[in-house]
Amino acid sequence: MSATVTTPAKKRTGAQSPPPPPSVRAPRRGDGSRRLRRWLGNGLVQAFLLLVGLIWITPVAGLLLSSLRSAKDSASSGWWTALTDPGQLSFANYAALLDNAGMTRAFWNTVLISVPTTVLVVVIAALAGYAFAWLEFPGRDWLFLLVVALLVVPVQVGLLPVAKLFGQLGLFGTIPGVVLFHVAYGLPFAIFLLRNYFAEMPREMLEAARMDGGGEWRIFTQLVLPVGRPAIASLAIFQFLWVWNDMLVALLFADSSAQPLTVELQSQVRQFGSNIDVLAPGAFLSLVVPVVVFLAFQRHFVQGVMAGSVK
Structure with missing residues (x-):
């Protein structure tokens, strides 16, 4: 006569299954807006730094172009005209x-x-x-x-x-x-x-x-x-x-x-x-x-x- 061994059934508990890994986790609400705000923030900072750099470099570029123009050209027109007429520039x-x-x-x-x-x-x-x-x-x-x-x-x-x-x-x-x-x-x-x-x-x-x-x-x-x-x-x-x-x-x-x-x-x-x-x-x-x-x-x-x- 053979005896059968039955395993006790697992008790049902309130424990939940482990959360899925981050790679398969569903995106939460607000992630897209957060990334958008971060991108806009970085873009604004870069735009501000670019603006400051342009403001700083403008008088330096003007001084350089003025130093390469003749006194006659400097008296008759502004230094920015040399950007469209490079023939004014010389050493x-x-x-x-x-x-x-x-x-x-x-x-x-x-x-x-x-x-x-x-x-x-x-x-x-x-x-x-x-x-x-x-x-x-x-x-x-x-x-x-x-x-x-x-x-x-x-x-x-x-x-x-x-x-x-x-x-x-x-x-x-x-x-x-x-x-x-x-x-x-x-x-x-x-x-x-x-x-x-x-x-x-x-x-x-x-x-x-x-x-x-x-x-x-x-x-x-x-x-x-x-x-x-x-x-x-x-x-x-x-x-x-x-x-x-x-x-x-x-x-x-x-x-x-x-x-x-x-x-x-x-x-x-x-x-x-x-x-x-x-x-x-x-x-x-x-x-x-x-x-x-x-x-x-x-x-x-x-x-x-x-x-x-x-x-």
């Missing part, structure tokens, strides 16, 4: 600009002022920023507080006293005098910026380097500077742009043989008024050099960010 104005002794001398004076100032500010600020961040010495906090306090001192306050001091030292009207003034007034912000950036570095990283026998100079040059390259590149960009575009300090401290491009362009406007064939190429040259420098340092800035992100 004769730039050839004449290179033959202008005043403009070429002013251009090289600007280079001799901007480059040494940027290098000195970056080097001194990097050394001082590392010292304020990681070295212990008496009065460190009070000295850094004095540096921060100098940030609120406007440049106009020191023009006359420094001019009197430079006159006594024989530096008034010279390129070294202009460089020293820019270095002195650029250091407080530079030290403040680099000190705060260096202070964010992990203490364990520097202590490990010291335990491996590294001195302070070696740690600074081989560890701190590579990691701090993004901040240093940003500081170099800002400092170069500030000095290159400055006219107030150079107008007061530089004589006719040491005046930069900004002062020379201002004097050209005052003397002749309508010599657009000289002013337009000179102004565009003054504009394009900082843009090229910015793009070059921007590449190093991105490389520094990527290198510093890999531990």
Whole structure:
């Protein structure tokens, strides 16, 4: 006699079947409108950025086209007419600009002022920023507080006293005098910026380097500077742009043989008024050099960010 085994029937419970995977799940109400709002939002942002870019690039394009047109064409019609008549464009104005002794001398004076100032500010600020961040010495906090306090001192306050001091030292009207003034007034912000950036570095990283026998100079040059390259590149960009575009300090401290491009362009406007064939190429040259420098340092800035992100 064989026995039959019956399995008990499963009790019916209130548990529901698992939800279908997302690939087969029915679309919910509102998904289409949400995607539409997201697409419209991105489109509006892109349209706004495009509009801002066009507004910014229009005067630059106008200056470029004006620098390539003759004085006769500039006096008779607007720069936008060159878009439909490219025959107006030529490099004769730039050839004449290179033959202008005043403009070429002013251009090289600007280079001799901007480059040494940027290098000195970056080097001194990097050394001082590392010292304020990681070295212990008496009065460190009070000295850094004095540096921060100098940030609120406007440049106009020191023009006359420094001019009197430079006159006594024989530096008034010279390129070294202009460089020293820019270095002195650029250091407080530079030290403040680099000190705060260096202070964010992990203490364990520097202590490990010291335990491996590294001195302070070696740690600074081989560890701190590579990691701090993004901040240093940003500081170099800002400092170069500030000095290159400055006219107030150079107008007061530089004589006719040491005046930069900004002062020379201002004097050209005052003397002749309508010599657009000289002013337009000179102004565009003054504009394009900082843009090229910015793009070059921007590449190093991105490389520094990527290198510093890999531990």
